[in-house]
Amino acid sequence: MNTSMSIFRKFPIGVQSFESIRSHGYLYVDKTSQIYLLANSGKAFFLSRPRRFGKSLLISTLEAYFQGQKELFEGLAIEKLEKEWIQYPVLHLDLNAELFNSTESLHALLSNQLTQWEQKYGTGEDETTLSLRFKGVIRRAAEQTGRSVVVLIDEYDKPLLQSMNNPELHDAYKDILKAFYGVLKSADKDLQFYLLTGVTKFSQVSVFSDLNQLRDISMNERFNTLCGLTWAEIEQDFQPELEHLGQVYKLSQEQVREKMTALYDGYHFMYGAEGLFNPFSVLNVLSDAKFENYWFKTGTPTFLVELLKKTDYDLRDIDGVELDVDSFADYKADATRPIPVIYQSGYLTIKDFNPEFNIYTLGFPNDEVKYGFLNFIAPFYTEVPATRNAFFIGKFVQELRSGNTEAFLERLRAFFADFPYELNAKTERHYQVVFYLVFKLMGQFTQAKIRSAKGRADAVVHTPDYIYIFEFKLDGSATQALRQIDNKGYLIPYTADHRQVVKVGVSFDAEERNLGEWIIE
Known part of the structure; x- marks a missing residue:
């Protein structure tokens, strides 16, 4: 096989727009049957997954679906499931790209997004705060279109993660976001569907205290493979690249699978469910035909190291640490409890579960994460x-x-x-x-x-x-x-x-x- 064969297939590495993927011929692993199930099984959802696990693409796909862009879904599973293709007004908020170093930066991003929506749906004279403006936009969008509104919030927790080592700023962000996200509860009658995604789920007494109606599907079996890739999906959609990878490294297809499994598989977001591959690493290794630590290189866990140092956590306990079930239902990003945040960030995953005592055992998901993490953290100790x-x-x-x-x-x-x-x-x-x-x-x-x-x-x-x-x-x-x-x-x-x-x-x-x-x- 020609060693340059991969250039004839376009890999959507770094492409998070569903419309771009479908319009420009990028490879797409069909998740639309689960997306249809999610969109038609309730109203208020929350999903946490590690970075670069496909959350932004999920949000973008939902946006296209609720906007009724039927042509983008041609040939996909959802084409046979959806009969009506109703166009809803969609409000999509992405907090991923901004650097949040002050309350002004967060306020500016939210205000800028509201301004864009207000240009389409109008403003209210008495709407002087971010939350009042948000609620007003939702109400007017529903009134003007005659349809309930869809709200999609990507990386809701980015400002909170960036301020974890600054308690004063962190608390200020929590106050701003609590009021802003709280609008979703008071505006419920005008909403068709809303989903928040992020890396971590924070304590119910902070950002989510007013959003107790959210259904957390982060550990839900029906939506376990919504983000991430199964081996069956990889084998079905990337067979030419798998064969080429084997030729480059002189490995059989079974050895290719064993190598990829050791490096990139092993994410378990609920015990007993199928393990998932990190999609970012998989796309890169198949595109480049080269085994490397792709996911780890895109972001170093500096804030996690700071958490470990502040708690004087014994690093020897991290691979095999136990966590009670309540800790998964009440995440809190602080220096006294580093393990839940390390789990949500993707550096640990579920390895075992004791149903009698409701205790999870956590460990590194795969070799990419284990050795990337240990290599990165070693200089902080030595x-x-x-x-x-x-x-x-x-x-x-x-x-x-x-x-x-x-x-x-x-x-x-x-x-x-x-x-x-x-x-x-x-x-x-x-x-x-x-x-x-x-x-x-x-x-x-x-x-x-x-x-x-x-x-x-x-x-x-x-x-x-x-x-x-x-x-x-x-x-x-x-x-x-x-x-x-x-x-x-x-x-x-x-x-x-x-x-x-x-x-x-x-x-x-x-x-x-x-x-x-x-x-x-």
């Missing part, structure tokens, strides 16, 4: 620049593959020695987290396990020729560490393995805040 961090990890893996344990430990000692004085005053747990990051990041290239329960070694690393059992003693000797490996039976699972088993006992020098002595057997 003060080693990201470029040097990648260098260290690569060298760590090479040394263990070659059986050069001494070089590995010397490099690990140098890694800790690079820490500035301020970090050398960190707590014991900080250093445990650094060990965790080193071995977790090695997992990109070789099988590396960190202790997740009592009765296991601190770390186990598998290479083609060796199995390493590491035990670190923060308040003990290297001899004691080796004795623990033997006494606790850490070697038992590997007695039948053909590879050479290497035991490594290491002490940690509290005064030097670095590796002390070590013994290798």
Whole structure:
């Protein structure tokens, strides 16, 4: 197959307009049967999904549907479902593009959007506030068209996310948006349908306290695949690109699926439902025929790192953290409860559910997110620049593959020695987290396990020729560490393995805040 074959098929990367996709021949995965179901199963909805998961395209598709643009839906599932194609007045508000750094910037965006609507539907003399103007526009649009109004709000929470580290501004934004969005309840009689999308759902006592009529479909089985891609959809709509990807990397189609699943699948927005692929990464890898961390590169989780730092959260707990069911129903973006926001932002997903106690277990959805997140966060704990961090990890893996344990430990000692004085005053747990990051990041290239329960070694690393059992003693000797490996039976699972088993006992020098002595057997 021609290596440039993908240029003959247009991928809608960055294209969020349904009209543009359909009018200019871009590839489109047909979600319109679910969109029809959503549009005809109620009035007031809320949907949260991570960034670049297709929320804006969903809003744009609904806009075209409610405007009766039948020609855009030719050949799609909804064409056979919809018989009337009624044209409703649609008010579409997009908060995604603006940089919100003051109350004036938020006020200006809302006012500008209202002005555009007022040019079409007129103004009211006594409408002096944003909320009064919004309610007036809805009323006049319904009166002038004789149809109920559709309101579509995309990324409703963008100002709140951008102000999370500024409590005063954050509260001011909440007050503005609470009053503005609250209009949807008082104007209910003039509304046909309304949907708000965003990354996070905030506490019911803030922005949504006046919108208790909203039906949250974020964890609803009927709408689980409304945003995101299933493997069946990928296989059906992108077969030429999948075949080409296999040729480029010399992989079978089953291996292509395994690679894509490991990198981009694994999003679960309710337990037991089918896992979803990140659509942005899928479109990019199939268009470029190149496996990369596309989604992670489009936005770094700086505000999440700040949340973790403020709470002094133990990073070792993040992959496998438990969250009670009420936390999903009452999101609150603050520094005391970072996990719900990290989940909603797409860095964690549902891995398990205990129905007896209503407890969810969360974890990284896939390798793109896991290693992207850990690589990004490592310099915040180690003060080693990201470029040097990648260098260290690569060298760590090479040394263990070659059986050069001494070089590995010397490099690990140098890694800790690079820490500035301020970090050398960190707590014991900080250093445990650094060990965790080193071995977790090695997992990109070789099988590396960190202790997740009592009765296991601190770390186990598998290479083609060796199995390493590491035990670190923060308040003990290297001899004691080796004795623990033997006494606790850490070697038992590997007695039948053909590879050479290497035991490594290491002490940690509290005064030097670095590796002390070590013994290798």
